[in-house]
Amino acid sequence: MDNFFSTRHSVRVFDNRPVSRKVIEEILKAAIHAPTTGNMQLYSVIVTDDVDGKSKLAAQHFNQPAAVNASAIITFCADYNRFEKWCLAREAKPGFNNFQSFVAAMLDATIVAQQFSVIAEMVGIGTCILGTTTYNANEIGELLSLPSRVVPVLSLAIGYMRDDEPDSPTERLPVDAVLHYGKYSDYNDNDIDRLYAEKENLPENVEFVKENGKKSLAQVFTDVRYPKSNNEIFSTKFIEYIIKQGYNL
């Protein structure tokens, strides 16, 4: 079991058997027992498994391989719409048009997505999170006809794992890089050197730096993968969409 979690990794190329709706529903039936704020289940799960729908969605995820190859793209949304409709139908005055409510719904959606992912992996279905969901939340919201108070926060590309899917995990920092006892103990230059040494010296990362013509792996992240200008554009876009969907910020 330990080994199951320690060797898991995201899957971006899938076997071509489709994952049936019945299987998706069974996984979700188990996953909804994941924790949720006040048992309100502040999320909705939208499954896109038709060719046309997938290709339109994949475009909003910059046609990254996992999205293009997926048997289904599942979009997990922060959702106060259903709960609020219930309140209004029961003479209860909802007060959820605010940031704290959005955050609760975002936590709920993220948690159920991760639970879905774990259960899927246990039955041989690979998954890859599409972190681009919050970049193009408005375009995705339009494709999926999301009403007010519903905001996509995370998507999973899913498909059966290939028989020859390697059992090797992606490298991570040593556990003491992220673990603190009692208080946060901040990092000095020596800590940083020590904690990032293994990652920086991995042959594939050394190669990655060379390919990108950069001086360090960190520069690939700041200049190529997550440049400040992009982060700022997508921040403004996402904030505007959250407000449009009815959460004051």
Add this chain to the structure above:
Amino acid sequence: MDNFFSTRHSVRVFDNRPVSRKVIEEILKAAIHAPTTGNMQLYSVIVTDDVDGKSKLAAQHFNQPAAVNASAIITFCADYNRFEKWCLAREAKPGFNNFQSFVAAMLDATIVAQQFSVIAEMVGIGTCILGTTTYNANEIGELLSLPSRVVPVLSLAIGYMRDDEPDSPTERLPVDAVLHYGKYSDYNDNDIDRLYAEKENLPENVEFVKENGKKSLAQVFTDVRYPKSNNEIFSTKFIEYIIKQGYNL
């Protein structure tokens, strides 16, 4: 396995054996293989297991039973501090002082927390999410000495399950309440009646409405548990703290 996930539930009263640091570390070692944005691991995990630290933290969680009874309280933080320190040490110019970066780190922290929770449950450790973390993030941040770019988003109260911990899950809405294919299909009054009927008719919920002197279960949520005025106060507080910690909003 399916049964494992379908019968899980949050645990708020624990056996009194303490969960050792060794066990926590082993669980976290496996959990850090959960998905993370661009393999950046944008989170930190702070374990509070001393009596004084726990009691101070529990107070910020309104002394809810799970927090008071826990063997340890584990605070999961969105963290760009470590990654940024690495960038600065490698002549890379970070551009992470924005909302989209905060969101990525919040997703990372939430996902690793949920993975931690699943693995803990598999070895007989019960967990309860303390959703109050974002209410008092600033006070919690002060107790834990969090530097700039570190924001607590979710905490787990943990402890060994008692031998007589019931195997019964908390009720959830029928799966079709949260599942959509292709597009979001919005709910009409009949849908709401049908989807919430079972929940509203549960004897403990009927009793809960009566105890609170309300006309409907929904009113308990809007008037008692999550009133608009509280949501707004805690929204303002959290937004101010996110900005204070170095993420523009």
